[in-house]
Amino acid sequence: MTQPLAGKVALVAGGTRGAGRGIAVQLGAAGATVYVTGRSTRSQKSEMNRPETIEETAEQVTAAGGRGIAVQVDHLVPEQVRDLVERVDEEQGALHVLVNDIWGTTAVEWQKPVWESDLDKGLHTLRLAVDTHVITSHFALPLLLRSPGGLVVEVTDGTNEYNAVNYRNSFFYDLAKGAVSRIAFALAHEVEPHGATAVLLTPGWLRSEFMLGExxxxxxNWRDATKFQPHFAISESPAYVGRAVAALAADPDVSRWHGQSLSSGQLAQVYGFTDLDGSRPDAWRYMVEVQDPGKPADTTGYR
Known part of the structure; x- marks a missing residue:
């Protein structure tokens, strides 16, 4: 098995679970050294109160063929992020891939207008979803830009095209995901003169640990869930978006994607990778053409 990212160093900020874990593991499978950060450790849980930990993710990275390094970091605390980046510099001397996948909140109130929403919860959501990405970029990008050809991946939910015309069922969630899109847009302008590539990337309907539990x-046995939600048939594992990031990071012509809004399904068609079951789900096209118009669930031609 080839490891095109051998010798490369990645930081997956927010790698405890979900897309972040999938991305970290697949970067490891491609041979990278991956720093996995988050608040949840074996000795301390975050407000998510979930069982997944950064240590588990790092162990999975190593088992996949890379080197996983877990570092507990609250990305809302600038000093902790600064110390993290200094450690990466001291231990590796370079950073080639930065993935901003920080989220980590259960405070979203769905189907409530802003005036009925809990303001403290809403503002906390924005801080976790937006401020963390800004703080991490502030400290990590100088190290990434020291090496030519660096890659910055801002992870969101929904393509720019989809989110531009679809309300995401929560004022604060909608605002948070829109803000991450603009972060990617701004970073693309700022890193371009330094030879780096910045993209916005979304998975489809993600089979995260939380979603499977719901x-x-x-x-x-995830297909059993289609008895309750037939459209869940288009869902994808976290490995799928992980393979998308690994493909981008290994592409010598990755700059062709600079500044673009991408999806795991879109990139699978270009790079040829598949999900764990060998399929290539194209969730956002399915959403537009099947789910949103109210058609019966049918993934024919979409995975």
Whole structure:
């Protein structure tokens, strides 16, 4: 098995679970050294109160063929992020891939207008979803830009095209995801003169640990959830978006994507990778053409 990212160093900020874990593991499978950060450790849980930990993710990175390094970091605390980047510099001397996938909140109130929403919860959501990305970029980008050809991936939910015309069922969630899109847009302008590439990337309907738990299924029997939500048939594992990032990071012509809004399904068609089951789900096209118009669930031609 080839490891095109051998010798490369990646930082997956927000790699405890979900897309972040999938991305970290697939970067490891491609041979990278991956720093995995988050607040949840074996000795301390975050406000998410979930069982997943950064240590588990780092171990999975190593088992996949890379080198996983877990570092507990609250990305809302600038000093902790500064210390993290200084450690990466001291231990590796370079940073080639930065993935901003920080989220980590259960405070979103769905189906409530802004005037009925809890303001403290809403502002906390914005801080976790937006401020963390800004703080991390502030400290990490100088190290990344020291090496030519660096890659910055801002992870969001929904393509720019989809989010531009679809309300995401929460004022604060909608605002948070829109802000991450603009972060990617701004970073693309700022890193371009330094030879780096910045993109916005979204998974499709992600089979995160949380989502599987909501449906009472596992990755092994996830299709059982389609009995309750037929459109879940288009869902994808975290490995799928992970393989998208690994493909971008290994592409010598990655700058062709600079400044663009990308999806895992779109990149699978270009790079040829598949999800764990060998399929190539194209969730956002499915959403527009099947789910949103109210058509019966049918993934034919979409995975």
């Amino acid at each position: 449906f009472g299924v596992t990755e092994e």
